[in-house]
Amino acid sequence: AQSVTQLDSHVSVSEGTPVLLRCNYSSSYSPSLFWYVQHPNKGLQLLLKYTSAATLVKGINGFEAEFKKSETSFHLTKPSAHMSDAAEYFCVVTHGSSNTGKLIFGQGTTLQVKP
Amino acid sequence: DSGVTQTPKHLITATGQRVTLRCSPRSGDLSVYWYQQSLDQGLQFLIHYYNGEERAKGNILERFSAQQFPDLHSELNLSSLELGDSALYFCASRRSGFEGEAFFGQGTRLTVV
Numbered sequence: 351a352q353s354v355t356q357l358d359s360h361v362s363v364s365e366g367t368p369v370l371l372r373c374n375y376s377s378s379y380s381p382s383l384f385w386y387v388q389h390p391n392k393g394l395q396l397l398l399k400y401t402s403a404a405t406l407v408k409g410i411n412g413f414e415a416e417f418k419k420s421e422t423s424f425h426l427t428k429p430s431a432h433m434s435d436a437a438e439y440f441c442v443v444t445h446g447s448s449n450t451g452k453l454i455f456g457q458g459t460t461l462q463v464k465p
Numbered sequence: 466d467s468g469v470t471q472t473p474k475h476l477i478t479a480t481g482q483r484v485t486l487r488c489s490p491r492s493g494d495l496s497v498y499w500y501q502q503s504l505d506q507g508l509q510f511l512i513h514y515y516n517g518e519e520r521a522k523g524n525i526l527e528r529f530s531a532q533q534f535p536d537l538h539s540e541l542n543l544s545s546l547e548l549g550d551s552a553l554y555f556c557a558s559r560r561s562g563f564e565g566e567a568f569f570g571q572g573t574r575l576t577v578v
Contacts (some may be wrong), residue, residue: 451520451521452510
């Protein structure tokens with residue numbers, strides 16, 4: 351069975367400091383992994399995706415994530431936080447060999463950016 | 466703009482009523498997913514359609530139903546509405562039934578009074 355655990359429900363950083371949002375997954379197959387961002391009262395926007403190519407994935411707005419199979423992790427990072435990064439972030443796992451097509455969401459991490 | 470269109474954006478209705486939410490997927494996408502998002506329950510998967518057929522069901526109440534039409538747009542029908550059904554309802558579309566990223570619409574904010 352597939353599952354996703356976002357290890358922090360809330361992360362607070364100061365503007366200009368690094369961001370780390372942690373995500374661990376469980377999957378019996380080779381997974382595809384995604385990070386989405388949701389600003390208040392908006393839809394979810396795809397930040398980046400891992401689909402078994404390079405393990406270090408670059409996304410929009412300066413975000414990156416590294417797929418580590420040995421640690422079953424897919425943590426999201428950004429070197430320097432901006433005020434506009436304050437939002438809810440979701441880690442999602444799926445895999446192509448499943449015939450259910452399920453997208454498994456983590457519980458979300460709220461990122462607060464302080465001036 | 467994700468290319469996924471949801472209408473209406475906002476809906477206010479009374480308890481006991483029935484509403485229909487509409488989703489137009491991105492051009493060429495065959496899958497449509499519906500999600501409910503509320504403050505107390507977070508993001509809940511409701512149902513997944515692929516090329517007109519139901520693929521998977523999640524935590525969808527019996528009062529709720531959905532379908533995907535031949536032109537691939539989808540509708541989510543909510544009936545006998547209760548106060549607790551107030552939430553943001555999202556649809557997402559995906560090229561295939563089982564791989565690749567999903568693209569989300571802006572959601573329909575349903576308020577039941």
